[in-house]
Amino acid sequence: MPFPAKTDFDSILNAALEILERDGPEALSMRNLASALEMKAPSLYRHYPDKAALETALKMRGSELLQAALERAIRDQDPIQAMRKAANASLKFARAHPYLYDLMNAPGGAPSTGAAKKLWNTILELVGAVTGNPDDTASSVAFWAYLHGFCSLERTGMFGQSGPKGGFKIGLEALIAGFSSRQKPRKLSA
Amino acid sequence: MPFPAKTDFDSILNAALEILERDGPEALSMRNLASALEMKAPSLYRHYPDKAALETALKMRGSELLQAALERAIRDQDPIQAMRKAANASLKFARAHPYLYDLMNAPGGAPSTGAAKKLWNTILELVGAVTGNPDDTASSVAFWAYLHGFCSLERTGMFGQSGPKGGFKIGLEALIAGFSSRQKPRKLSA
DNA sequence: GTCTATAAATAGATAGAC
DNA sequence: GTCTATCTATTTATAGAC
Numbered sequence: 001m002p003f004p005a006k007t008d009f010d011s012i013l014n015a016a017l018e019i020l021e022r023d024g025p026e027a028l029s030m031r032n033l034a035s036a037l038e039m040k041a042p043s044l045y046r047h048y049p050d051k052a053a054l055e056t057a058l059k060m061r062g063s064e065l066l067q068a069a070l071e072r073a074i075r076d077q078d079p080i081q082a083m084r085k086a087a088n089a090s091l092k093f094a095r096a097h098p099y100l101y102d103l104m105n106a107p108g109g110a111p112s113t114g115a116a117k118k119l120w121n122t123i124l125e126l127v128g129a130v131t132g133n134p135d136d137t138a139s140s141v142a143f144w145a146y147l148h149g150f151c152s153l154e155r156t157g158m159f160g161q162s163g164p165k166g167g168f169k170i171g172l173e174a175l176i177a178g179f180s181s182r183q184k185p186r187k188l189s190a
Numbered sequence: 191m192p193f194p195a196k197t198d199f200d201s202i203l204n205a206a207l208e209i210l211e212r213d214g215p216e217a218l219s220m221r222n223l224a225s226a227l228e229m230k231a232p233s234l235y236r237h238y239p240d241k242a243a244l245e246t247a248l249k250m251r252g253s254e255l256l257q258a259a260l261e262r263a264i265r266d267q268d269p270i271q272a273m274r275k276a277a278n279a280s281l282k283f284a285r286a287h288p289y290l291y292d293l294m295n296a297p298g299g300a301p302s303t304g305a306a307k308k309l310w311n312t313i314l315e316l317v318g319a320v321t322g323n324p325d326d327t328a329s330s331v332a333f334w335a336y337l338h339g340f341c342s343l344e345r346t347g348m349f350g351q352s353g354p355k356g357g358f359k360i361g362l363e364a365l366i367a368g369f370s371s372r373q374k375p376r377k378l379s380a
Numbered sequence: 381g382t383c384t385a386t387a388a389a390t391a392g393a394t395a396g397a398c
Numbered sequence: 399g400t401c402t403a404t405c406t407a408t409t410t411a412t413a414g415a416c
Contacts, residue, residue, distance in 0.1 A: 029409065031408095031409080031410095040384080042383075042384090043381065045410095045412085046382080047381095050410075051410065098297070105343075105346050107288070107292055107347075110347040110350070137354075137355045138357040138359075139360055141340075141343070141354045141355065141358075141361070142340075142358070145343050145358075145361060146332075146335060146339055148339040148343055149337065149342065150339065153334065153335050155297055156295050156296070156297055156298070157300040164331045167327065167330070168335075169328075170331075170332050171329075171332025171333070171336060171368075173368065174365050174367065174369065175364050178364025178367055179364065196400075219390080219392085220393085229399095229400075231392085232401075232402085233401075235392095235393070235394085236399055237399095
Protein backbone atom coordinates (compact mmCIF):
# COMPACT_ATOMS: atom_id res chain seq x y z
CA MET A 1 0.00 0.00 0.00
CA PRO A 2 1.72 3.18 -1.12
CA PHE A 3 -0.68 5.31 0.91
CA PRO A 4 -1.29 5.07 4.62
CA ALA A 5 -4.69 3.82 5.65
CA LYS A 6 -7.31 6.39 6.48
CA THR A 7 -7.60 7.28 10.06
CA ASP A 8 -8.52 4.28 12.11
CA PHE A 9 -7.62 2.43 15.27
CA ASP A 10 -4.14 1.43 14.15
CA SER A 11 -3.21 4.71 12.52
CA ILE A 12 -4.05 6.51 15.72
CA LEU A 13 -2.09 3.98 17.73
CA ASN A 14 0.95 4.37 15.51
CA ALA A 15 0.82 8.13 15.75
CA ALA A 16 0.41 7.92 19.51
CA LEU A 17 3.41 5.63 19.77
CA GLU A 18 5.50 8.00 17.71
CA ILE A 19 4.57 10.99 19.85
CA LEU A 20 5.13 9.08 23.07
CA GLU A 21 8.54 7.82 22.04
CA ARG A 22 9.72 11.10 20.60
CA ASP A 23 8.31 13.66 23.03
CA GLY A 24 7.34 11.75 26.15
CA PRO A 25 4.08 11.11 27.96
CA GLU A 26 3.25 14.76 28.57
CA ALA A 27 3.14 15.37 24.85
CA LEU A 28 0.58 12.63 24.40
CA SER A 29 -2.59 14.67 24.70
CA MET A 30 -5.65 14.02 22.59
CA ARG A 31 -5.22 17.41 20.98
CA ASN A 32 -1.61 16.85 20.10
CA LEU A 33 -2.30 13.37 18.85
CA ALA A 34 -5.14 14.58 16.65
CA SER A 35 -2.93 17.34 15.34
CA ALA A 36 -0.28 14.85 14.28
CA LEU A 37 -2.98 13.05 12.32
CA GLU A 38 -4.18 16.35 10.87
CA MET A 39 -7.43 15.98 12.69
CA LYS A 40 -9.27 17.48 15.61
CA ALA A 41 -9.32 15.91 19.02
CA PRO A 42 -13.02 15.00 19.20
CA SER A 43 -12.66 12.79 16.13
CA LEU A 44 -10.42 10.44 18.07
CA TYR A 45 -13.26 9.49 20.34
CA ARG A 46 -14.93 7.71 17.43
CA HIS A 47 -12.09 5.21 17.56
CA TYR A 48 -11.14 5.11 21.23
CA PRO A 49 -13.71 5.60 23.97
CA ASP A 50 -11.24 7.53 26.11
CA LYS A 51 -7.58 8.13 26.68
CA ALA A 52 -7.21 5.16 28.99
CA ALA A 53 -8.18 2.85 26.12
CA LEU A 54 -5.44 4.39 24.03
CA GLU A 55 -2.89 3.85 26.76
CA THR A 56 -3.97 0.26 27.21
CA ALA A 57 -3.46 -0.28 23.50
CA LEU A 58 -0.01 1.28 23.76
CA LYS A 59 0.92 -1.07 26.58
CA MET A 60 -0.20 -4.03 24.51
CA ARG A 61 1.85 -2.81 21.60
CA GLY A 62 4.84 -2.48 23.91
CA SER A 63 4.44 -6.03 25.15
CA GLU A 64 4.25 -7.27 21.58
CA LEU A 65 7.38 -5.40 20.57
CA LEU A 66 9.36 -6.63 23.54
CA GLN A 67 8.12 -10.16 23.14
CA ALA A 68 9.10 -10.16 19.48
CA ALA A 69 12.53 -8.80 20.34
CA LEU A 70 13.04 -11.56 22.88
CA GLU A 71 11.93 -14.25 20.45
CA ARG A 72 14.39 -13.01 17.88
CA ALA A 73 17.18 -12.82 20.42
CA ILE A 74 16.83 -16.33 21.80
CA ARG A 75 16.19 -18.17 18.56
CA ASP A 76 18.57 -21.08 18.04
CA GLN A 77 20.40 -20.43 21.30
CA ASP A 78 21.10 -22.98 23.95
CA PRO A 79 19.25 -22.28 27.21
CA ILE A 80 21.93 -20.42 29.11
CA GLN A 81 23.05 -18.40 26.15
CA ALA A 82 19.39 -17.63 25.47
CA MET A 83 19.09 -16.06 28.90
CA ARG A 84 22.06 -13.84 28.18
CA LYS A 85 20.67 -12.86 24.81
CA ALA A 86 17.24 -12.18 26.29
CA ALA A 87 18.74 -10.05 29.02
CA ASN A 88 20.65 -7.94 26.55
CA ALA A 89 17.62 -7.66 24.30
CA SER A 90 15.51 -6.41 27.20
CA LEU A 91 18.09 -3.83 28.11
CA LYS A 92 18.32 -2.74 24.51
CA PHE A 93 14.54 -2.47 24.27
CA ALA A 94 14.28 -0.36 27.41
CA ARG A 95 16.99 1.95 26.10
CA ALA A 96 15.43 2.25 22.66
CA HIS A 97 11.89 2.85 23.93
CA PRO A 98 12.26 4.55 27.30
CA TYR A 99 8.87 6.23 27.44
CA LEU A 100 7.05 3.17 26.21
CA TYR A 101 8.96 1.12 28.74
CA ASP A 102 7.88 3.54 31.45
CA LEU A 103 4.27 3.24 30.41
CA MET A 104 4.42 -0.55 30.36
CA ASN A 105 5.78 -0.55 33.88
CA ALA A 106 3.74 2.28 35.30
CA PRO A 107 2.13 1.62 38.68
CA GLY A 108 -1.20 -0.10 38.28
CA GLY A 109 -0.41 -0.69 34.68
CA ALA A 110 -0.26 -4.42 34.15
CA PRO A 111 -3.29 -5.35 32.12
CA SER A 112 -3.79 -9.07 31.62
CA THR A 113 -3.75 -8.80 27.88
CA GLY A 114 -2.85 -11.61 25.55
CA ALA A 115 0.33 -9.80 24.62
CA ALA A 116 1.44 -9.54 28.22
CA LYS A 117 0.70 -13.20 28.83
CA LYS A 118 2.61 -14.23 25.76
CA LEU A 119 5.57 -12.19 26.93
CA TRP A 120 5.43 -13.84 30.32
CA ASN A 121 5.22 -17.28 28.74
CA THR A 122 8.36 -16.52 26.78
CA ILE A 123 10.15 -15.73 30.02
CA LEU A 124 8.84 -18.88 31.64
CA GLU A 125 10.08 -21.05 28.78
CA LEU A 126 13.40 -19.30 28.75
CA VAL A 127 14.02 -19.75 32.44
CA GLY A 128 12.43 -23.18 32.55
CA ALA A 129 14.90 -24.43 29.98
CA VAL A 130 17.70 -23.55 32.38
CA THR A 131 16.23 -24.66 35.67
CA GLY A 132 14.64 -27.79 34.24
CA ASN A 133 11.21 -26.82 35.54
CA PRO A 134 8.95 -25.77 32.65
CA ASP A 135 6.75 -23.69 34.96
CA ASP A 136 9.32 -22.18 37.27
CA THR A 137 7.43 -19.08 38.32
CA ALA A 138 9.76 -18.22 41.16
CA SER A 139 12.94 -18.24 39.09
CA SER A 140 11.22 -16.40 36.27
CA VAL A 141 10.06 -13.72 38.64
CA ALA A 142 13.61 -13.35 39.92
CA PHE A 143 15.03 -13.13 36.43
CA TRP A 144 12.46 -10.61 35.27
CA ALA A 145 12.79 -8.55 38.42
CA TYR A 146 16.51 -8.27 37.89
CA LEU A 147 16.22 -7.23 34.26
CA HIS A 148 13.51 -4.72 34.96
CA GLY A 149 15.29 -3.36 38.00
CA PHE A 150 18.44 -2.69 36.07
CA CYS A 151 16.57 -1.05 33.19
CA SER A 152 14.55 1.01 35.62
CA LEU A 153 17.50 2.23 37.65
CA GLU A 154 19.41 3.15 34.55
CA ARG A 155 16.37 5.02 33.28
CA THR A 156 15.95 6.86 36.58
CA GLY A 157 19.47 8.15 36.28
CA MET A 158 20.51 6.23 39.35
CA PHE A 159 23.84 5.24 37.89
CA GLY A 160 24.86 8.81 37.23
CA GLN A 161 27.82 9.69 35.13
CA SER A 162 29.90 6.73 36.17
CA GLY A 163 27.52 4.26 34.59
CA PRO A 164 26.59 0.85 35.92
CA LYS A 165 30.17 -0.41 35.65
CA GLY A 166 29.60 -3.98 34.67
CA GLY A 167 26.90 -4.55 37.25
CA PHE A 168 24.53 -5.94 34.67
CA LYS A 169 26.70 -8.88 33.70
CA ILE A 170 27.70 -9.73 37.24
CA GLY A 171 24.16 -10.00 38.51
CA LEU A 172 23.00 -11.80 35.42
CA GLU A 173 25.70 -14.43 35.68
CA ALA A 174 25.00 -14.92 39.36
CA LEU A 175 21.35 -15.57 38.61
CA ILE A 176 22.16 -17.92 35.77
CA ALA A 177 24.58 -19.81 37.99
CA GLY A 178 21.96 -20.03 40.68
CA PHE A 179 19.33 -21.28 38.27
CA SER A 180 21.70 -23.78 36.68
CA SER A 181 22.75 -25.24 40.00
CA ARG A 182 19.13 -26.15 40.63
CA GLN A 183 18.79 -28.09 37.41
CA LYS A 184 20.38 -31.18 38.86
CA PRO A 185 19.39 -30.88 42.47
CA ARG A 186 22.04 -31.48 45.04
CA LYS A 187 22.42 -30.59 48.68
CA LEU A 188 23.50 -26.99 49.09
CA SER A 189 24.87 -25.53 52.29
CA ALA A 190 21.89 -23.27 52.96
CA MET B 191 1.21 37.24 69.82
CA PRO B 192 2.41 39.11 66.84
CA PHE B 193 1.68 37.11 63.76
CA PRO B 194 3.37 33.79 64.41
CA ALA B 195 4.25 31.90 61.30
CA LYS B 196 1.66 29.32 60.57
CA THR B 197 4.08 26.96 59.03
CA ASP B 198 7.63 26.34 57.93
CA PHE B 199 9.73 24.20 55.62
CA ASP B 200 9.42 21.00 57.63
CA SER B 201 5.76 21.30 58.48
CA ILE B 202 4.97 21.68 54.81
CA LEU B 203 7.16 18.71 53.97
CA ASN B 204 5.48 16.55 56.57
CA ALA B 205 2.03 17.47 55.34
CA ALA B 206 3.09 16.82 51.76
CA LEU B 207 4.41 13.42 52.71
CA GLU B 208 1.19 12.55 54.47
CA ILE B 209 -0.92 13.55 51.48
CA LEU B 210 1.34 11.73 49.05
CA GLU B 211 1.33 8.52 51.03
CA ARG B 212 -2.36 8.57 51.76
CA ASP B 213 -3.87 9.84 48.52
CA GLY B 214 -1.19 9.49 45.88
CA PRO B 215 0.71 11.92 43.69
CA GLU B 216 -2.36 13.38 41.99
CA ALA B 217 -3.62 14.62 45.31
CA LEU B 218 -0.41 16.51 45.95
CA SER B 219 -1.34 19.87 44.51
CA MET B 220 -0.26 23.13 46.05
CA ARG B 221 -3.89 23.98 46.78
CA ASN B 222 -4.60 20.68 48.47
CA LEU B 223 -1.36 20.83 50.42
CA ALA B 224 -2.11 24.33 51.62
CA SER B 225 -5.58 23.26 52.59
CA ALA B 226 -4.23 20.46 54.76
CA LEU B 227 -2.17 23.08 56.56
CA GLU B 228 -5.19 25.36 56.83
CA MET B 229 -3.54 27.86 54.58
CA LYS B 230 -3.84 29.19 51.06
CA ALA B 231 -1.68 27.99 48.23
CA PRO B 232 0.29 31.19 47.56
CA SER B 233 1.66 31.11 51.09
CA LEU B 234 3.59 27.95 50.31
CA TYR B 235 5.74 29.81 47.84
CA ARG B 236 7.35 31.70 50.72
CA HIS B 237 8.87 28.41 51.81
CA TYR B 238 9.39 26.55 48.55
CA PRO B 239 10.20 28.36 45.32
CA ASP B 240 8.10 25.94 43.29
CA LYS B 241 6.58 22.50 43.34
CA ALA B 242 9.71 20.86 41.99
CA ALA B 243 11.58 21.97 45.10
CA LEU B 244 8.96 20.31 47.24
CA GLU B 245 9.27 17.08 45.31
CA THR B 246 13.02 17.15 45.60
CA ALA B 247 12.66 17.51 49.35
CA LEU B 248 10.26 14.58 49.39
CA LYS B 249 12.75 12.43 47.53
CA MET B 250 15.44 13.33 50.02
CA ARG B 251 13.13 12.44 52.86
CA GLY B 252 12.43 9.12 51.19
CA SER B 253 16.12 8.36 50.86
CA GLU B 254 16.63 9.19 54.52
CA LEU B 255 13.79 6.95 55.61
CA LEU B 256 14.95 4.03 53.52
CA GLN B 257 18.54 4.49 54.57
CA ALA B 258 17.54 4.52 58.23
CA ALA B 259 15.45 1.40 57.76
CA LEU B 260 18.40 -0.37 56.16
CA GLU B 261 20.75 0.69 58.93
CA ARG B 262 18.39 -0.66 61.56
CA ALA B 263 17.93 -3.90 59.67
CA ILE B 264 21.59 -4.73 59.20
CA ARG B 265 22.88 -3.71 62.59
CA ASP B 266 24.82 -6.46 64.32
CA GLN B 267 24.35 -8.89 61.46
CA ASP B 268 27.08 -10.81 59.76
CA PRO B 269 27.59 -9.75 56.13
CA ILE B 270 25.47 -12.35 54.38
CA GLN B 271 22.66 -12.16 56.87
CA ALA B 272 22.83 -8.39 56.59
CA MET B 273 22.13 -8.64 52.87
CA ARG B 274 19.07 -10.74 53.56
CA LYS B 275 17.85 -8.34 56.22
CA ALA B 276 18.47 -5.36 53.97
CA ALA B 277 16.60 -6.98 51.12
CA ASN B 278 13.58 -7.65 53.29
CA ALA B 279 13.73 -4.16 54.74
CA SER B 280 13.73 -2.65 51.26
CA LEU B 281 10.76 -4.71 50.23
CA LYS B 282 8.96 -3.74 53.40
CA PHE B 283 9.71 -0.08 52.79
CA ALA B 284 8.43 -0.18 49.23
CA ARG B 285 5.25 -1.83 50.40
CA ALA B 286 4.72 0.59 53.25
CA HIS B 287 5.41 3.72 51.19
CA PRO B 288 4.37 2.89 47.64
CA TYR B 289 3.81 6.42 46.39
CA LEU B 290 6.96 7.73 47.99
CA TYR B 291 8.84 4.83 46.53
CA ASP B 292 7.40 5.66 43.11
CA LEU B 293 8.50 9.26 43.45
CA MET B 294 12.02 8.27 44.53
CA ASN B 295 12.32 6.08 41.48
CA ALA B 296 10.52 8.27 38.98
CA PRO B 297 12.27 8.73 35.65
CA GLY B 298 14.73 11.57 35.77
CA GLY B 299 14.35 11.64 39.50
CA ALA B 300 17.71 10.79 40.99
CA PRO B 301 19.05 13.95 42.55
CA SER B 302 22.58 13.71 43.88
CA THR B 303 21.56 14.69 47.36
CA GLY B 304 23.46 13.85 50.48
CA ALA B 305 20.69 11.50 51.52
CA ALA B 306 20.85 9.56 48.26
CA LYS B 307 24.62 9.28 48.51
CA LYS B 308 24.43 8.05 52.07
CA LEU B 309 21.91 5.44 51.01
CA TRP B 310 24.16 4.30 48.21
CA ASN B 311 27.15 4.13 50.56
CA THR B 312 25.16 1.89 52.85
CA ILE B 313 24.54 -0.46 49.93
CA LEU B 314 28.21 -0.37 48.97
CA GLU B 315 29.31 -1.29 52.49
CA LEU B 316 26.72 -4.00 52.73
CA VAL B 317 27.72 -5.63 49.47
CA GLY B 318 31.40 -4.95 49.96
CA ALA B 319 31.36 -6.87 53.21
CA VAL B 320 30.24 -9.93 51.27
CA THR B 321 32.36 -9.63 48.15
CA GLY B 322 35.45 -8.47 49.99
CA ASN B 323 35.77 -5.39 47.83
CA PRO B 324 34.83 -2.27 49.83
CA ASP B 325 33.97 -0.35 46.66
CA ASP B 326 32.28 -3.04 44.61
CA THR B 327 30.12 -0.83 42.44
CA ALA B 328 29.22 -3.57 39.99
CA SER B 329 27.94 -6.01 42.59
CA SER B 330 26.12 -3.25 44.43
CA VAL B 331 24.40 -2.17 41.25
CA ALA B 332 23.31 -5.76 40.66
CA PHE B 333 22.02 -6.12 44.20
CA TRP B 334 20.14 -2.85 44.11
CA ALA B 335 18.74 -3.52 40.66
CA TYR B 336 17.33 -6.80 41.84
CA LEU B 337 15.70 -5.35 44.93
CA HIS B 338 14.26 -2.42 43.08
CA GLY B 339 13.07 -4.58 40.21
CA PHE B 340 11.18 -6.87 42.49
CA CYS B 341 9.58 -4.00 44.40
CA SER B 342 8.71 -2.26 41.17
CA LEU B 343 7.12 -5.30 39.52
CA GLU B 344 5.12 -6.05 42.59
CA ARG B 345 3.97 -2.45 42.68
CA THR B 346 3.01 -2.50 39.00
CA GLY B 347 0.77 -5.44 39.65
CA MET B 348 2.90 -7.66 37.45
CA PHE B 349 2.60 -10.63 39.76
CA GLY B 350 -1.17 -10.62 39.66
CA GLN B 351 -3.25 -12.63 42.02
CA SER B 352 -0.87 -15.52 42.22
CA GLY B 353 1.81 -13.44 43.88
CA PRO B 354 5.55 -13.71 43.32
CA LYS B 355 5.65 -17.26 44.65
CA GLY B 356 8.97 -17.29 46.37
CA GLY B 357 10.79 -15.56 43.55
CA PHE B 358 12.23 -12.98 45.87
CA LYS B 359 14.19 -15.41 47.99
CA ILE B 360 15.42 -17.47 45.07
CA GLY B 361 16.93 -14.53 43.24
CA LEU B 362 18.33 -13.04 46.39
CA GLU B 363 20.10 -16.24 47.38
CA ALA B 364 21.48 -16.65 43.87
CA LEU B 365 22.97 -13.17 44.03
CA ILE B 366 24.38 -13.74 47.49
CA ALA B 367 25.94 -17.01 46.38
CA GLY B 368 27.43 -15.29 43.36
CA PHE B 369 28.83 -12.47 45.45
CA SER B 370 30.20 -14.82 48.08
CA SER B 371 32.01 -16.95 45.52
CA ARG B 372 33.95 -13.89 44.54
CA GLN B 373 35.09 -13.13 48.04
CA LYS B 374 38.25 -15.16 47.74
CA PRO B 375 39.33 -14.29 44.24
CA ARG B 376 40.31 -17.04 41.93
CA LYS B 377 40.79 -17.23 38.22
CA LEU B 378 37.46 -16.98 36.53
CA SER B 379 36.80 -17.61 32.86
CA ALA B 380 36.17 -14.00 31.78
C1' DG C 381 -16.60 10.58 10.62
C1' DT C 382 -15.19 14.96 11.14
C1' DC C 383 -16.00 19.37 12.44
C1' DT C 384 -16.83 23.90 15.66
C1' DA C 385 -17.69 25.31 20.03
C1' DT C 386 -17.60 24.66 24.58
C1' DA C 387 -18.07 22.49 28.98
C1' DA C 388 -15.90 21.53 33.35
C1' DA C 389 -12.16 20.93 35.84
C1' DT C 390 -7.58 21.38 37.14
C1' DA C 391 -2.94 22.96 37.68
C1' DG C 392 1.20 26.11 38.89
C1' DA C 393 2.27 30.47 39.75
C1' DT C 394 2.13 35.85 40.51
C1' DA C 395 0.55 40.76 42.07
C1' DG C 396 -0.28 43.43 45.50
C1' DA C 397 -3.01 44.47 49.89
C1' DC C 398 -2.39 44.02 54.82
C1' DG D 399 4.05 35.61 56.18
C1' DT D 400 -0.46 35.23 54.73
C1' DC D 401 -4.13 36.70 52.31
C1' DT D 402 -7.61 37.67 48.11
C1' DA D 403 -7.95 37.77 43.49
C1' DT D 404 -6.47 36.48 39.27
C1' DC D 405 -3.66 35.05 35.28
C1' DT D 406 -2.35 31.61 32.12
C1' DA D 407 -2.32 27.36 30.46
C1' DT D 408 -3.71 22.92 30.13
C1' DT D 409 -6.44 18.82 30.05
C1' DT D 410 -10.28 15.20 28.92
C1' DA D 411 -14.47 14.98 27.10
C1' DT D 412 -19.29 16.13 25.14
C1' DA D 413 -23.12 18.41 22.17
C1' DG D 414 -24.68 19.04 18.07
C1' DA D 415 -23.97 20.82 13.12
C1' DC D 416 -22.77 18.97 8.65
